[in-house]
Amino acid sequence: MLIPFERDCPVAVFDSGVGGLSVLQALLARLPHESFVFVADEKHLPYGDKQQAFITQRVLDLCAWARGLPAKAMVIACNTATAAGATQARVRHPDWPIVGIEPAVKPASMLTKTGVVGILATSNTVASERFRLLVERFDPLARVLAVPCPGLVELIEECPMSQERVRARLKPVLDHLLAEGADVIVLGCTHYPFVKSLIQAQVGPDVPVIETGLPVARQLHQRLLEQGLLQSALPEIAKEDSRRVTFLTTGDPAAFKAKLLSLLGTDWRDATVGQLDV
Ligand code: DGL
Numbered sequence: 001m002l003i004p005f006e007r008d009c010p011v012a013v014f015d016s017g018v019g020g021l022s023v024l025q026a027l028l029a030r031l032p033h034e035s036f037v038f039v040a041d042e043k044h045l046p047y048g049d050k051q052q053a054f055i056t057q058r059v060l061d062l063c064a065w066a067r068g069l070p071a072k073a074m075v076i077a078c079n080t081a082t083a084a085g086a087t088q089a090r091v092r093h094p095d096w097p098i099v100g101i102e103p104a105v106k107p108a109s110m111l112t113k114t115g116v117v118g119i120l121a122t123s124n125t126v127a128s129e130r131f132r133l134l135v136e137r138f139d140p141l142a143r144v145l146a147v148p149c150p151g152l153v154e155l156i157e158e159c160p161m162s163q164e165r166v167r168a169r170l171k172p173v174l175d176h177l178l179a180e181g182a183d184v185i186v187l188g189c190t191h192y193p194f195v196k197s198l199i200q201a202q203v204g205p206d207v208p209v210i211e212t213g214l215p216v217a218r219q220l221h222q223r224l225l226e227q228g229l230l231q232s233a234l235p236e237i238a239k240e241d242s243r244r245v246t247f248l249t250t251g252d253p254a255a256f257k258a259k260l261l262s263l264l265g266t267d268w269r270d271a272t273v274g275q276l277d278v
Contacts, residue, residue: 002067002068002070003068003070004070005067005070005071005072005073005096005229006072006229007072007228007229007230007231008231009069009070009071009072010034010035010036010037010069010071010072010246011027011031011034011035011036011037011071011072011073011074011075011220011224012036012037012039012062012066012069012071012073012074012075013027013036013037013038013039013074013075013077014038014039014040014041014062014066014074014075014076014077014078014081015039015040015041015077015078015081015190016040016041016042016044016045016046016047016048016078016080016081016153017040017041017042017045017046017153017157017191017251017259018040018156018157018191018194018256018259018260018263019077019078019153019156019189019190019191019192019194020038020040020075020077020078020190021038021194021260021263021264022077022190022191022193022194022211022213023075023077023101023190023212023213023216023217024036024038024077024245025213025264026213026214026216026217027075027213027216027217027220028241028244028245029217030214030217030218030220030221031217031220031221031224031230031231033230033231033232033233033234034224034230034231034234034244035231035234035244035245035246036244036245036246037066037069037071037245037246037248038245038246038247038248039062039066039248039249039250039276040247040248040249040250040251040256041058041062041249041250042157042249042250042251042252042255042256043250043251044058044250045153045154045157045251046122046153046154046157047078047080047081047084047122047124048080048122048123048124048125048148048150048153048189049122049123049124049150050124052084052124052128055080055081055084055085055124056084056085056088057085058081058085059076059081059084059085059086059088059089060085060088060089060092061278062278063085063089063092063093063096063098064092065276065278067093067096072097072224072229073096073097073098073099073220073223073224073229074089074093074096074097074098074099075099075100075101075216075220076089076098076099076100076101077101077190077216078101078189078190079101079102079103079121079122079125079188079189079190080121080122080124080125080128080189081100082100082101082102082130083102083124083125083128083129083130083131084124084128086098086100086130087130097220097223097224097227097229099216099219099220099223101190101212101216102130102131102134102188102212103119103121103125103131103134103146103186103187103188103212104186104188104210104211104212104215105117105119105134105135105137105138105142105144105186106137106138107210108142108184108186108208108210109138109141109142109144110141111184111208111210112142112182112183112184113183114181114182114183115141115142115143115181116142116143116145116180116181116182116183117142117143117144117145117182117184117186118145118147118174118177118178118180118182118184118185118186119144119145119146119147119185119186119188120147120149120152120173120185120186120187120188120189120192120199121146121147121148121149121188121189122148122149122150122153122188122189123148123150125146125148125188125189126146126147126148126188127148131146145177145180145182146188147173147176147177149169149170149173149189151169152166152169152170152189152191152192152195153189153191155169156191156192156194156195157191157259159255159258159259159262160262161194161195161262163198166195166198167198167202170195170198170199170202171202174199174202174203177203178203178207182207183206183207184207184208184210185199185203185207185208185209185210186209186210187199187209187210187211187212190212190213192211193211193213194263196209196211240267240270241267241268242267242268242269242270242271243270245271246272246274247260247271247272247273247274248273248274248275248276249273249274249275249276250275250276250277250278253273253274253275254273256273257271257273260273
């Protein structure tokens with residue numbers, strides 16, 4: 001028998017690894033009174049080239065776990081996992097807010113002047129049916145060139161990250177997109193915002209590079225508001241971001257903590273990272 005979720009419960013957020021932290025930053029900024037449980041499924045990283053059925057099962061297992069906490073909502077802070085399992089998770093938990101993330105094809109289609117939009121994503125996202133349908137919707141507005149970047153997630157997960165190797169991995173992909181006329185680049189994987197400055201430097205200042213954390217935060221805000229689940233205040237102690245989030249990993253907690261500090265900064269030194277076995 002499941003415990004009912006209520007306003008005081010945390011929001012669960014998950015990704016295969018550190019990518020979801022880029023979404024978490026937007027959630028913390030947009031929802032100042034909420035607390036979060038962040039799960040990094042590092043044991044199964046990367047999701048980008050695993051079997052779709054396996055990722056779907058991870059989404060269902062992690063949703064079932066978070067619903068049992070209970071968390072009052074789930075943010076699937078991963079494009080690959082959203083494509084593989086958001087629909088199935090919503091069928092299983094029809095009353096529970098589940099917010100996913102998709103590449104920002106619509107805003108990019110509005111922005112492009114050349115009519116060509118470049119999308120960087122994982123192989124699984126690019127190959128998914130959900131992505132195909134998304135692209136089809138904006139087809140008349142823009143030609144969407146989606147390019148998988150195998151290996152990039154692993155480079156971003158390295159601690160410390162080698163900027164040189166990331167640049168070398170990105171160069172052929174970005175050169176190809178620019179040569180095809182892309183004048184907007186969409187970051188279709190939540191890991192990529194952590195190398196946005198390197199991407200921007202390679203494509204130049206006139207090519208917008210779009211990420212999707214903020215729209216996800218807005219959507220969660222809206223869902224919580226509609227369902228009467230939005231917190232209006234938190235105790236004083238929880239005002240620091242590092243105390244509003246409990247981190248869990250299916251991998252190595254010490255290694256995750258090191259990545260957290262390296263990507264989000266030393267303000268997070270008091271954050272606790274626990275082990276999750278789901
Ligand atoms: N961060 C995830 C995404 O947005 C995927 C990373 C992975 O391949 O595990 O797609």
